[in-house]
Amino acid sequence: MRIDIRVEPPGSNARKIVSIIDNLCAKSTFTYPLVIHDGEGCYIRDVDDNIYLDFTSNICSTPLGYSHQAVISVLKEYSNNGAHKIAGQDFYSIEHAKLAEKILSIVPNNFKVFFINSGAEAVENAIKVAYRYTKKSVGLSCIGAFHGRTLGALTFTYSKQVHKKDYPELPVKRIRFNSVEELDELKDLSNISFIIIEVIQGESGYNIASKPFIDKIHKISKEQGIPLIVDEVQSGMGRTGRWWAYQHYGIEPDIMSVAKGLQVGATLYNKRFDPEAGAISSTWGGGHRIDMAIGAAIIDTIEREHLLDNARDMGAILLKRFKEIKDRFDVIVDVRGIGLMIGLEFVTSKIRDDIIHNSFKRGLLLLPGGSKAIRIAPPLIIGKDEIDEGLYVFEDVLKRSILSS
Numbered sequence: 001m002r003i004d005i006r007v008e009p010p011g012s013n014a015r016k017i018v019s020i021i022d023n024l025c026a027k028s029t030f031t032y033p034l035v036i037h038d039g040e041g042c043y044i045r046d047v048d049d050n051i052y053l054d055f056t057s058n059i060c061s062t063p064l065g066y067s068h069q070a071v072i073s074v075l076k077e078y079s080n081n082g083a084h085k086i087a088g089q090d091f092y093s094i095e096h097a098k099l100a101e102k103i104l105s106i107v108p109n110n111f112k113v114f115f116i117n118s119g120a121e122a123v124e125n126a127i128k129v130a131y132r133y134t135k136k137s138v139g140l141s142c143i144g145a146f147h148g149r150t151l152g153a154l155t156f157t158y159s160k161q162v163h164k165k166d167y168p169e170l171p172v173k174r175i176r177f178n179s180v181e182e183l184d185e186l187k188d189l190s191n192i193s194f195i196i197i198e199v200i201q202g203e204s205g206y207n208i209a210s211k212p213f214i215d216k217i218h219k220i221s222k223e224q225g226i227p228l229i230v231d232e233v234q235s236g237m238g239r240t241g242r243w244w245a246y247q248h249y250g251i252e253p254d255i256m257s258v259a260k261g262l263q264v265g266a267t268l269y270n271k272r273f274d275p276e277a278g279a280i281s282s283t284w285g286g287g288h289r290i291d292m293a294i295g296a297a298i299i300d301t302i303e304r305e306h307l308l309d310n311a312r313d314m315g316a317i318l319l320k321r322f323k324e325i326k327d328r329f330d331v332i333v334d335v336r337g338i339g340l341m342i343g344l345e346f347v348t349s350k351i352r353d354d355i356i357h358n359s360f361k362r363g364l365l366l367l368p369g370g371s372k373a374i375r376i377a378p379p380l381i382i383g384k385d386e387i388d389e390g391l392y393v394f395e396d397v398l399k400r401s402i403l404s405s
C-alpha cells in the first residue's frame with residue numbers, strides 16, 4: 001500500500017458518520033475526521049477509500065499495524081465462537097491463562113497479573129494494590145503525567161486542565177517532572193502510599209525522564225519502602241525498542257500498568273503486594289477472549305519478528321531525520337525520543353495544529369501531545385520505505401504551512 005488520497009478528506013461517507021457521532025455522542029478528543037474502515041501494514045483505509053500512512057498506531061495500540069497475519073488468524077479462529085466475551089474474573093478461559101503466562105515472561109520475576117479493560121483501569125488497580133499494601137493515603141505523582149480519566153487515576157493525571165476541572169481528588173503530592181531538587185526537598189514521606197510515574201510522559205508529548213531523576217525516585221522508593229508504580233500503558237509493549245521503557249534506566253518497578261498494545265489492560269505487581277481475593281475484580285477483566293488471544297499473538301510476533309530491534313533501528317533513523325528537519329525549520333524547537341516514541345516540539349500550538357491538519361489532508365496521520373508537540377508513534381513493523389514516504393509528506397507540509405502562515 002501507499003498513501004492515496006482520492007477525495008479530499010473528509011469525503012462524503014466520512015462526513016455522514018462524523019456528523020452522527022458528533023450529534024449523538026459525548027464530545028470527545030477526535031483529532032481529525034478520519035473514519036477508519038480497514039488497514040494493511042502501516043496504512044489505514046477510510047470509508048471513502050483514501051489511504052493514510054499511520055504514524056500514530058492508534059495511540060500506540062496497534063503495534064503490528066493492520067491486518068497482520070498473526071492477528072487475522074486469531075480472528076479467523078474465533079469467527080465461529082460465540083462465547084467470545086465472558087465474565088473473565090468469574091469464569092476461567094484458556095486465553096486468560098495463556099496471556100498471563102506470556103506477559104509474566106517479559107516482566108520482572110515474581111510478578112502476578114490482573115487483567116482489566118483499559119489503561120485507566122490498569123492504573124486504578126495498580127494504585128488499589130499499593131493502598132491495600134501500605135495502608136497509607138497519599139500518592140506521589142508528576143506534573144505533566146497522564147494516567148487515565150477514571151476518578152482515581154485522574155488524581156494523578158496532571159497534563160490538561162480540561163481533564164481535571166471540577167472533579168474531586170484523592171490525597172496527592174505532586175512534583176515537577178525531572179526535578180531532582182524537588183525530590184531532595186521532600187521531607188516527610190511517612191504518609192506516601194506509592195510513587196506513580198511514566199518514564200516517558202505520553203500525553204504530554206513524549207517528555208523523557210532524565211536518568212538522575214529516575215535513579216533518585218528509585219532510591220527513595222527502595223529506602224523508604226514506598227512501592228514504585230511505573231505506568232507503561234503508552235510506552236510499553238516494545239514501543240521504545242525494549243519491552244518496557246523503564247528498562248532503559250536499569251531499574252525495576254514494584255507495580256506496573258499496561259494496556260494499549262496488549263489489547264487489554266493489565267495491572268502487574270510483585271507477589272508481595274498480592275491482595276486478598278475480591279480486593280480487585282471486575283466483570284469483563286480477563287474476559288475479552290479474542291483481545292486476550294490477540295494480545296498473546298502480539299507478544300509472540302514481536303519476539304518472532306524481532307520487532308524490538310526494528311523499533312530501535314527504525315526509531316534511530318526517524319530521530320536522526322527529524323533532527324535534520326529541525327535544523328532546516330526553526331518552527332521546530334526540540335526533537336526527542338527513544339525507539340518509535342518521538343516527540344517534536346513546535347514554537348506555537350497554531351503551527352503544530354496546522355501541520356497535523358494539513359498532514360491528514362495529505363494522507364499522513366500524526367498525533368498531538370501536550371500544548372505544542374507532535375507525537376510520532378508508527379507501528380513497530382515500520383520499514384525504511386514508509387519512513388521515506390512519511391517524511392517526504394511531513395517536510396512538504398511543513399514548508400507549505402510555514403509559507404501560508
Ligand SMILES: Cc1ncc(COP(=O)(O)O)c(C=O)c1O
Nearest residue numbers: 118119120146147148202233234
Ligand atoms: C500512560 C497512560 N496511562 C493511562 C492511560 C489511560 O488508558 P485508557 O485510555 O486505555 O484508559 C493512557 C492513555 O492514553 C496513557 O497514555
